[in-house]
Amino acid sequence: MDSIVTHAPDFFSDTKPGSTKLISRSLWNRILSFFCVGLSLLTLIPLVSIVYLVLKNGLPLLKWSVFTELPPAAGMVGGGFGNAVLGTLVMVGLGLVISAPIGILSAIYINEYAPSSRLAQAVRIVAKLLTGIPSIICGVFAFAVVVATTGAFSAYAGGVALAVLMLPTILLTSEQALLGVQHAFREASYGLGATKFQTIVRIVLPDALPAIMTGIMLAVARAAGETAPLIFTALFSQFWAKSLSEPTASLSVLIYNFSTVPFPHQVQMAWTASLVLVAFVTLANITAQLVFSKKH
Amino acid sequence: MTETSARSVDAKHVSPGRPDFLTVRNFDFFYGKKQALFDITMDIPEKRVTALIGPSGCGKSTLLRNFNRMNELIDGIRHSGDIRLLGQSIFDKTVEVIALRRSVGMVFQKSNPFPKSIYENVVYGLRIGGESKKSVLDEAVERSLRGAALWDEAKDRLHESALGLSGGQMQRLCIARAIANRPKVLLMDEPCSALDPIATVKVEELIHELKQEFTIIIVTHNMQQATRCSDKTAFFYLGKLIEFAETQKIFSNPVQKQTEDYITGRFG
């Protein structure tokens, strides 16, 4: 029994008799954990600060009238940003009308018709590359294609820029959505004598629809918040747009313009516009998550 | 009972191990509300091979993972009763769990070499223990790989990735890695279940060699394996220890009906 007692210490203790280390291994372990948790919680600070300031500075001016009135001229008070809200909605809508068919149809092509064709491989690579392209490049592209050829800044140009921005998101999420459709469904459909077209339209697409909608909502959320693609395509306007071929206001460009002026009222309006924009983007993101989780 | 003591006296002749090297007393174990072990009491002898058998889900791994307190990585676990190694409770506050795990090594069902070189895998335990002298590490690598019967196959590729080894070699590397720490006890949880028959024979031979130096506890599903390489066998059923005796006795003349049913393949 004696031998046990003399044995026990070096058996169960990690500090070696001759150890000269100041900090034991377990203490190191605790210090690192502490740092890791501390650093992680640190990220809460900026987000809380952003949300708090957007609410605090944005809420006072948030009335129904800001959605119906035009932006105040320099140094003036009152007004709103109705034209910017409308402009954002119109241009995001335009972008969607262009990008959604292309994105969804090419996803169908690369997943259902010719998954291993050279065109399909090219589509996949291009979609990946497009996600990595800076959003301002979408603006440069729309400038060259629309503004330079028509000679005018317009909602069309803004819509084209946003379409390029949204395309890869919609394409890639649609591809994932189609990939997620069980193969057994397709086989069952073929087994009942359906053609490929019937199978895609009646079986595959309905099943993939929620996930495709998620992709669309994510793309909408992202496009609505973007400024760079609009800043020199749609430019800005103090007035209600009468057509799609004239300079058009948007929430994000309004925030940009008003954030750097020396008039407190305009700055506060920038905060209010931020509040509306953040609320819209968050709502779109949450909707995307909800639509998605409904299926999974 | 008389037969049991007779044999253990006999065994003492061969290798003078303590019969109560590792003791389990009235041990209950819970995963949350679910009780996985019920009042286990057993003495595991030194430098012998003890096999834990029983149908899947009966708590063999749970008991094994208590010997090195690996279960503590799971949230919401709790136990009562005690486990003692050389008379010292492993749950005592003064026991550092990282030291316990060096003394009680473990080999897993699925071999899990680190994506590092063979050499670095073997010396991992020493390095984290603060050993950095090359001569010591080199010596440990050769000793451990020889001990795990892997030296001849691995000595020319010590600095190549361990992921290039075959399945059987990987499992022996994991054994080498465990014995590099010079543990007192070696726990093996179905160490051969992912291996082909030839690799299995090698590991079984290895277990025979290793019991000269280590106390081995092995979980196995394979009845033949238990008879081939263990000295004592414990049969578990639904979280209870049904029977614990010399392997030969369990398989030739079990006392409990449930044990007999299991080893003759009537259930499980």
Place this chain on the structure above:
Amino acid sequence: MSEQDPKSRAIAEIRLGPDLFHLLCWVASAAAVATLGLIIYEIVSGAWPAMQKFGLGFLTSSSWVPNRENFGIFPFIIGTAASSFIAILFALPLGLAIAIFLSENFLPLPVRQVVRFVVEMLAAIPSVVYGLWGIFVVIPLMKIFGAWAVSTFHGVPVLETLFAPPAYGNSMLTASIVLALMILPTLTAISRNSLTAVPGTLREGAYALGATRWEAILGVILPTAAPGVVAATILALGRAMGETMAVAMLIGNSSRLSWSLLSPGGTLAGLLANQFGEAEGMQVNSLMFAALILVVITLFVNLLGEAVLRYTQNQTAGIR
């Protein structure tokens, strides 16, 4: 007739529908591929006059004087690289810490979910709102910090150069800090994925050999996940280089090069945002040239990141 109707409709569906639909899908795919080609074509042709006029000197010249038709983007290339690297410097330790925090159980699951939600929220906030917040929160703080740094580091080698007066609020440092925040979600999400892709058996193996939690993390888990973290860093770098609005609002948009982090700088994206709307003639061509350089850089960085990511996925597949 009424019996034939569904049948004839079905026949139409079989013959006309499928081919048209197939064709449409093909056209859409071709259009998607053409988009990238068209983007590059449009930018190159827009940049062409400037490419001919300035050649490679465009990349190395430091003067950008529109009314003298003098264009060079060297300071903006440096500014793009510098602001992104500094942002990575801030974001990497933070992102890694959060990724580890999210993949370990230091705190109960609800707390981790809150942190995860917060990081995802950071990704959803529009760039221009970061810019606004930066103007009213970060710039005032950086003015205070700048004044302090200038007086504290005066006379200290290296630091004296990095924090040389005058300390502006609109500076390289301000832009980099906000950029760091903006790339944090990318960095965290990819790092976290590669950490959780490390098989649990490796962690168990390390623990069973007597490792502490951090010995397991630093010695086994992180090295195994390292290629994924590298990929995350590269992709985040690509994002930072293309980020426009917040940077344009905070960096000060100067084409003067300075070693001081407290001085204003400029980036390629910021240059485009500031000048495209009012540019004419050769200035447009030069901006197109700058856009081309930005595309080439970001495409290269992103391709590199994707390649590393793919390598990582193959490698972890080998461990399992």
